[in-house]
Amino acid sequence: LYKADDSFQKFNDESDEVSDNHLESGKANDKYQDFIDNGNDFVDRTVDSIETSNDVRDEIEEFRKLHMNDNNTVGAMSFCELKDFLSKNNEVFLDGDVVFCLEDEKLRQGIKLVVPDYPQMDESCVVLNHDLVIDGKGHSIDGVGLARIFIILNKDITVTFRDISFKNAYFPKSSGNDYSYDGGGAIYNEGNCRFEFCEFLNNHVSFSGGAVYNYKGIMSFFEYIFERNHSEGPAGVIFNNCGDLDFINCIFN
DSSP states (O other): OHHHHHHHHHHHHHHHHHHHHHHHHHHHHHHHHHHHHHHHHHHHHHHHHHHHHHHHHHHHHHHHHHHBOSSSEEOSBOHHHHHHHHTTOSEEEESSOEEOOGGGGGGTTOEEEEOTTOTTOOTTEEEOSSOEEEEOTTOEEEOTTTOOOEEEOOSSSEEEEESOEEESOEEOOOSTTOOTTOOOSSEEESSEEEEESOEEESOEESSSOSSEEEESOEEEEESOEEESOEESSSOSSEEEESOEEEEESOEEO
């Protein structure tokens, strides 16, 4: 009798153990199923994200096709696209804003307008052997607080900027002993340039010349507005180093 009771108790214990194992197994199965469900949900969301990105990319491409044509008129674009367009035309008209983008990293110092025999040619350079006119038609070139806009190094030609807002440009002081083209949040100039009906808005530099640094260059400003430009060094707006400056009907705020 005692042996039978012992056997029955052992059976009950083993049954409880099997039940507990089955219960734990059930929990594991539930967790595994949750994992599978979450994984499938993540895959679905990833697919949706990729499809959305492709849709956005297609929309951007269609937008650019509508706003870029063969009559020297360009719509919304990056610095790289503007640089390429400047290299092919003597006169450029903007039908949209130009904005510094991730693809423009190599242009962080600015688009360089240079002579054909410029000794330090790189991907940021536009070679000019003719006068250049950029007509913004009221649009802006925006450095989004990350980049300077132009470095003008060609003294043999005249660059004319018309009806453009140069805004949110920024240039930090060069590191080490390399002080080449330091200064000028939006423009560094060693050439000959003219600004008509434009504005410098909210530009910043950690060296000199919040908006412009002019080194032995010739610059004229007609009907121009300078507003909220800032420098951590000398000259919150324009630093002129041995150059010629001419201002006609300009406003400084």
